[in-house]
Amino acid sequence: MKIEAPTLAVLRRGFAREFVSTLIALALIAAVKIGLISLIPW
Amino acid sequence: MRTKTSQLDSQRATGVVVLAVVVGLAKLAHILVPDVPAVIWALGFGILAGVGAARSRKPAPALPYQVPLTAGFVMMGAQMQPEVFTLVGWPGVISLALLWLCVLGAFALAVKLRLLPARLAGLFALGLSGFGVTAVVAVAKYDREIAGTPQTTATLLVLVSGALALVGYPLLAPWLGLDAATFGAFAGLTVANNAEALATAGTADEPALLLAAAYKVLANAFEGLAVLVYLWLFIPPAQREQGHIGARLLLPKVPGFVVGFAIVGAAALLGAFTEQDRAVLGTLTQWAFFIALVGVGYRTNIGAIFKAAKPTAIGLGLWAVTSALVMLWLTRGPWSGHGT
Numbered sequence: 405m406k407i408e409a410p411t412l413a414v415l416r417r418g419f420a421r422e423f424v425s426t427l428i429a430l431a432l433i434a435a436v437k438i439g440l441i442s443l444i445p446w
Numbered sequence: 447m448r449t450k451t452s453q454l455d456s457q458r459a460t461g462v463v464v465l466a467v468v469v470g471l472a473k474l475a476h477i478l479v480p481d482v483p484a485v486i487w488a489l490g491f492g493i494l495a496g497v498g499a500a501r502s503r504k505p506a507p508a509l510p511y512q513v514p515l516t517a518g519f520v521m522m523g524a525q526m527q528p529e530v531f532t533l534v535g536w537p538g539v540i541s542l543a544l545l546w547l548c549v550l551g552a553f554a555l556a557v558k559l560r561l562l563p564a565r566l567a568g569l570f571a572l573g574l575s576g577f578g579v580t581a582v583v584a585v586a587k588y589d590r591e592i593a594g595t596p597q598t599t600a601t602l603l604v605l606v607s608g609a610l611a612l613v614g615y616p617l618l619a620p621w622l623g624l625d626a627a628t629f630g631a632f633a634g635l636t637v638a639n640n641a642e643a644l645a646t647a648g649t650a651d652e653p654a655l656l657l658a659a660a661y662k663v664l665a666n667a668f669e670g671l672a673v674l675v676y677l678w679l680f681i682p683p684a685q686r687e688q689g690h691i692g693a694r695l696l697l698p699k700v701p702g703f704v705v706g707f708a709i710v711g712a713a714a715l716l717g718a719f720t721e722q723d724r725a726v727l728g729t730l731t732q733w734a735f736f737i738a739l740v741g742v743g744y745r746t747n748i749g750a751i752f753k754a755a756k757p758t759a760i761g762l763g764l765w766a767v768t769s770a771l772v773m774l775w776l777t778r779g780p781w782s783g784h785g786t
Binding site for chain 1: 452510513514515517519520521524566678701702703705706710718719724727730734766
């Protein structure tokens, strides 16, 4: 079986990643609010 | 040390490039054949890439899909509307409690019948109660006896049950005549990992995805508490007092995305977003989930489903039974039809 159990280090990295991802999301939301995103032609 | 770091950096860069290429291909396919839902393209290309990577002799890069997944979750908060409360509401909380009762009952019975050792059953129940792999990792940190094989088995069970739901639920939905809201609730409740739950819900129309996300946020808010309950049940008091479990643990940890979703959701309910904002954020969320789903497909080990060892097979059987009970509750229970 190739699946390995995640270790504590993985979990800790996961929390850090979650924090960064939340910041990215908030930055995107802020960009939408100030109208930056609407400059991108979808 | 430096070489190790740079090696890690190059592996990460490879993961980003591979993810970008596969996302590009999947998006192209979706543009060319728009009749097939985007989620199917994302998962399909992801699975193909995963199979290809597993066959190559070089070590497969890990795709960084958790970042878009979490960002998507937080942005989804902007879609929060009072209706979600009526769709989830108290019946939703009761459904979640019922899921926990079913899972605990099923695995307690399995222990009584000596089908599974107690600790492994506890670990399975924790994983399948909607908390997924992260809860399994969290308890393994304190319970040395489950580090290693039991942890791997529980991880495998969670991942395989998610993969089965991903393939099976969309086929079940038309057969059972489920509406999108019930399907979303079902996926959000019974698919343990966040990624697989959203991927499954994404195969149905709105509001399936929104409901699945709401249920996942609700369940995850209790993750810290569930970890504590497991530790109280399985770690002897003497060991607890030896300081293996610090005071830190007394404050159950709530995952970051739950906090993010709650903040953005509260802002949305207070009227922070106009209809136009919501539409733009909706497009961004779809993109985030599209990228994440390619990563989920890539990680889905189709082969593992057929190779499940005995405890995993028993766990899968019990998961299927509890999911069926939840399905009965959702479709035949006092609140079936979801507030309509």
